[in-house]
Amino acid sequence: MKVRINGRPAVLDDGATLRDAVALTIGRELDDAGNPRDGRRLGVAVAVDADVVPRSNWGRTAVVDGTDIEILTAVQGG
Amino acid sequence: MHTATEGTAPTGLSVATDSAPGFAAHTAPVDPLVIDGVALGSRLIMGTGGAPSLDGLGAALQASGTELTTVAMRRYSPETGSSLFELLEDLGIRVLPNTAGCFTARDAVLTAELAREALGTDWVKLEVIADEETLLPDAVELLDATEQLVRRGFKVFAYTNDDPVLALRLEQVGAAAVMPLGAPIGTGLGVLNPHNIELIVSRASVPVVLDAGIGTASDAALAMELGCDAVLLATAVTRAQDPVRMAAAFRHAVAAGRLARGAGRIPKREHAQASSPMAGLAGAAG
Numbered sequence: 001m002k003v004r005i006n007g008r009p010a011v012l013d014d015g016a017t018l019r020d021a022v023a024l025t026i027g028r029e030l031d032d033a034g035n036p037r038d039g040r041r042l043g044v045a046v047a048v049d050a051d052v053v054p055r056s057n058w059g060r061t062a063v064v065d066g067t068d069i070e071i072l073t074a075v076q077g078g
Numbered sequence: 079m080h081t082a083t084e085g086t087a088p089t090g091l092s093v094a095t096d097s098a099p100g101f102a103a104h105t106a107p108v109d110p111l112v113i114d115g116v117a118l119g120s121r122l123i124m125g126t127g128g129a130p131s132l133d134g135l136g137a138a139l140q141a142s143g144t145e146l147t148t149v150a151m152r153r154y155s156p157e158t159g160s161s162l163f164e165l166l167e168d169l170g171i172r173v174l175p176n177t178a179g180c181f182t183a184r185d186a187v188l189t190a191e192l193a194r195e196a197l198g199t200d201w202v203k204l205e206v207i208a209d210e211e212t213l214l215p216d217a218v219e220l221l222d223a224t225e226q227l228v229r230r231g232f233k234v235f236a237y238t239n240d241d242p243v244l245a246l247r248l249e250q251v252g253a254a255a256v257m258p259l260g261a262p263i264g265t266g267l268g269v270l271n272p273h274n275i276e277l278i279v280s281r282a283s284v285p286v287v288l289d290a291g292i293g294t295a296s297d298a299a300l301a302m303e304l305g306c307d308a309v310l311l312a313t314a315v316t317r318a319q320d321p322v323r324m325a326a327a328f329r330h331a332v333a334a335g336r337l338a339r340g341a342g343r344i345p346k347r348e349h350a351q352a353s354s355p356m357a358g359l360a361g362a363a364g
Contacts, residue, residue: 026156044154044160070153073162073196074196078126078128
């Protein structure tokens with residue numbers, strides 16, 4: 001299916017969840033709770049259609065064709 | 079090289095003097111700043127904005143002695159990943175996410191929620207600006223956003239104008255700290271209205287953090303002498319020619335200003351007042 005991640009077109013497998021979308025974007029494996037398997041903290045948050053989706057819900061949030069996904073992290077700022 | 083340490087900024091926060099051994103006040107560290115039950119050992123809050131490299135930023139943060147630093151929330155990019163978050167974790171510095179770039183309460187609330195989810199903190203530096211030219215806070219949206227965020231359980235550090243009335247209003251709706259600007263963001267003009275800052279301090283019952291406009295160390299010392307509980311700055315360090323050295327300068331300036339405020343300055347006088355006795359001068363009559 002076709003979606004947008006951070007404003008750019010992306011292709012996800014049918015049946016993909018938000019967790020799959022995040023893992024694909026950041027290149028890290030995530031467990032069921034949405035935490036990275038590398039043992040470090042994740043440091044990203046996800047909004048779908050301007051609503052924050054808590055990490056614990058990523059694995060059971062199905063992505064549908066055309067979904068607009070925003071994945072944010074901390075950058076330098078005063 | 080004049081000395082062995084030239085080129086290396088001093089980083090130790092030592093306000094001790096060798097001349098007064100045994101005088102505890104000289105060797106005691108500056109008292110911690112307590113916000114939301116958290117004690118911060120440094121009263122300098124250094125932002126991460128404006129640094130050309132992450133390595134340089136890390137060195138400056140360490141030299142500043144800060145225990146709290148601001149970050150912005152932006153789209154994840156594969157090139158930089160979460161490298162800033164990881165750096166701050168490695169340095170053990172608490173994160174204060176900001177809502178920079180937000181013009182409305184609605185945008186600021188969404189950004190704060192994203193920051194809480196991403197970074198695991200309910201502290202937020204609330205920044206709701208009116209326009210990109212002045213970057214001045216929009217008082218109406220700021221007050222609205224503060225109320226909304228407090229209701230949602232956030233600890234709001236409200237970046238505000240140097241307006242004593244607005245500062246009180248922000249406190250009344252539940253801000254954890256009020257952060258009046260010294261001068262507009264990035265100007266380095268220092269504390270333009272010391273009278274207003276003093277007035278804000280004198281009436282506040284939450285911590286007052288001087289935020290924005292700081293140019294050099296003496297500006298930060300002045301803010302602390304006026305009674306501010308802390309100083310927040312970023313580009314004054316990150317865009318200085320030698321950020322690590324400037325970070326150390328601010329570390330000392332904030333500590334010095336805090337100590338001076340507590341020590342109680344002498345009153346200003348219109349006329350000179352000798353500190354040496356006139357009696358007993360050589361060759362004097364009598």
